[in-house]
Amino acid sequence: MALVKCSECGREVADRASSCPACGAPIQQVAKDPPKPEPPNVIERTSKKWDGLELGGAGIVVIGLATTRLAGMVWVGLLTIVVGIAVALYAWWHHG
Ligand SMILES: [Zn+2]
Secondary structure, rough: OOEEEEOOOOOEEEEEOOOOOOOOOOOOOOOOOOOOOOOOOOOOOOOHHHHHHHHHHHHHHHHHHHHHOOOOOOOHHHHHHHHHHHHHHHHHHHHO
């Protein structure tokens, strides 16, 4: 037997009860069905992962380039570009 909180008075009520014994508010039945597990995203090939990482690194570089155009954000942008290049190089290195 599980306890649920009454939405009206906050008292813990047996989930089998149809109404709260304290205030008479109807008890909302908790969904009995457990949430269906999402199918795992299987990466078909390892190379795809590295391709994505290369693209991600390129994306970070683009974001960094855009950031350097913002006032006072030049160094943040440059740092972002360096990180993006590092990510892309790292992926490229492992990708072969
Ligand atoms: Zn209640």
